[in-house]
Amino acid sequence: MNYAPRSTGMSYGPDVPSRPGYGSTRRMETPVAQGRWQGYGQPPPPVQEPERRQPPPPAGSGAPPKPRRRRRLGRVLLIIVLAFLVLIGATWLYLELNLNRVAALSDYQGRPAAAAGTNWLIVGSDSRADLSAEEQERLATGDAKGQRTDTMMLLHIPDNDTKPTLVSLLRDSYVDIPGKGKNKLNAAYALGGPKLLAQTVETNTGLHLDHYVEIGFGGFADMVDAVGGVEMCLKTPINDPLAGINLPAGCQELNGEQALGYVRTRATPRADLDRVIHQREFIGALTDKATSAGTLLNPFRLFPLIFNAPDAFTVDEGDHLHNLPSLAFAIGGASSGKTVTTTVPIGGSARTSGGGAAVVWDKAKSTKLFDALRTDQPVPQEAIVDAPR
Template sequence: MTYTQPGHQARGRAPEPRVRRRRWGRKVVAVLVVLALALVGFVLYVDYSLKREQALPVDGERPQDGPGTNWLLVGSDSREDLDQERKDELGTGDTAGRRTDTVMLVHIPASGGMPTMVSLPRDSLVEIPGQGEDKLNAAFAYGGSQLLARTVENNTGVRIDHYAEVGLGGFADITDAIGGVELCVKEPMQDPKANLDLQPGCQTLQGPQALGYVRTRATARGDLDRVQRQREFLAALTEKVSGPGVLANPFRLFPLILNTSQSFLVDSGDHVWHLGSLGLAMQGIASGQGVTTTVPFGGFGETDGGASVVEWDEEGAEKLFGALAADTPVPQEVITTAEGIGG
C-alpha cells in the first residue's frame, strides 16, 4: 500500500486538468448561448417576415368569445408578386385583386382535445352584412378579409380569433419547398384553365400541379368536389411537413419556413408562435386525431341572378357550429364529407 501524506499527490499520478475542464465547460456554454440567440433571432426574423393586415372585425356586434381557439384559413387567388412567366406556369390568368378559392374554419379545443376543420364551400349562400344574400366568396370581393370574417361569424355564431391567408404563388412555393406532395388521383382530371392534366394513380404533385388540383371545379359536383380535394391535399401536405424527410433535412426545412413566412398574410395580432400552434393542430388532424367535415349540405339553389349556390342544412349547421362555439365534441350525425353529399 502506498501512503500519501495529506496535501500531496501520489507519485506517478498526473494532476487533474481542472483548468482545462473549466475552459471546455465555458466553451460549451458559449456555443449554447450563441445557438440560442441565433434561434431567437431566426424566429423573430420569420415573425417579422409575415405579412399582416387588420383582417378581423374591430367594431360592431360579434359572437361571444368562447373557450378554445378558432382560425379562419383562406386560400386567395391573388396574383400579387407573380410575374407573367409564373402566371403562365401556374395557369392563374391575369385577373387583378384577391378573391377566395378556399375557406376553412379550424377549431382547437381549450382542453387539448381533437381539433376540428370545417370546409365552407365558397359557393355557400349566406347573408353578407350590408349586401344581402350572396355567395360566401363575394364577401371577400365586397369588403376583403374583414367582411369575410364578419360574414363567417354572423352565419356560424363562432367568434374567430386568428386569420391566415395564402395566395396562389405562395401555395405553390410551399409545395415545391418540401419536394411535392404524394396523392392518389382517382380519375383523369383535365382543366386547361388550371393547367391541369392528371392521370389516375398515386403520384407526387409539384407546386403547379398541386395548385391546379385544389383549384379546379371541372368535375361533376364542382365546389363540393373541390373542398374534398382541398382537405385531402392539406392533410397530405401537413403529414409530409411533419415527417423526418422535412424536419430532419435542413435543405427542406429552412426553405419551407422561409417560404411559409413570406407567403402567409395574417391578422395584425398574429405571430409565428400562433401559426406553430395551428401547425400542431393540423398535424393532429392529418394523423387522424381530429375531425374534418364540410358544412351539412342542404341542396343546390340559385341566386336572384341565376348563379348556382350551395345551401346549408340549417339544423345540421346549427348543431355543428354550436358545438364549436361551446367547445364541445361535434355530434357524429353532422360530420360529413363532400363525397357523401350532393350526388
C-alpha cells in the same frame, strides 16, 4: 667546519613520499570534495531536482480526463448551445417582423362573444397581384382581376381533449353579407376584403373568430417546393387543362405547380364538393410534412421554408408567430385522423340575384355543427357529411 644538516627522516624532494600532517606540500582533499561525509559538522542541503510532468495517459487506458480538458469541453458545449439559441432567436425575430399583416378581425355591433376554444379562419386567395405574367402562365392561374377566395376553412381548436375540427366553407354558399344583402360567400372577400369576409363568417356561424391566416397562389406553390413536394394518392386520374394538371391515378409526389392545380380543379364528378376535400387533404399533408423531422432537421428544406414563409402568409394584425404552431399541428392532424374534417352540411340550392347557382346550408345540421364547436363538444356524426370520393 662543514655542518651538514641532520637527517630528520623527512624528505622535501618530489620523489620522496610523505605522510599527511608532516609537512607535506600536497593539499589534502576534504571529505566534501571527495563526495564523502564522515560526520564533520552538518551535511550540505540536498539538491532539489525540478518536478517532471507526467505525459498524458495513452488513449483507451481508462484514465479519467484531466480537469482542464473537462473545462475546455464544457466551454465548447456552452458556446454551441448559445450559438444555437441565438440562431433560433434570430430566425424567430426575422419571421415575426416580416409576416404580412392585415386588419381582418375587428369589433362591431352584434359580434358573437368569445367562447370556448380557439377559432381560425383560413383563406386561400386567388389574387394574382404579386405574380408576374410568366408566373401566372406557369401556375395556370389565368388573368382574372381583383381578389377572390378559392379556399375558406374554419378551424376550431378546443380547450379540452376533444379533437380539433376543420370545416370547409363552400365558396358558393348562399349567405347574408353584412350591408350587401344575400350573395355567395366568396363575394364578401371581393366586396370588402378580409374584414368583410371575417364578419360574414361570424354572422352566419355564430362563432367568434380569434385568428386569421391567408395564403396566396405563389406562396402556396413555393411552400410545396420548399419541402420537396407532397405525396398524394389519387383514386382516379384528373385531367384539367384549366388548372394545368394531368395526373394519373395512384400515389405520386406533387410539386408546387401540380399541387396548386390539384386544390383548384373542379374537373371531378362532384366538382366543388370534391374540391374542398382535396384542399383539406392536401393542406393537412403539406403541414404535416413541413413540421416533420425530415424537414426541420434538413437545412436544404428548412431554410427555404423559413425564407418563403413571410411572403406566403398574411395574418391578422393582432396575430403573432407564437400563434402559428398550434394552427400547424391541428391542420397536420387532418392527414392522420387526429383532426375531424367536414364540410358545412348542404340542404339545397338557390339562385343569386345575378342568376348564378349557389348552395344553401342545412339549417338543422349546420346549427348542431356550430353549436358543438362553440361549446367545445364533439361534433355530432350527423353533422359530418363528407362522403368518400
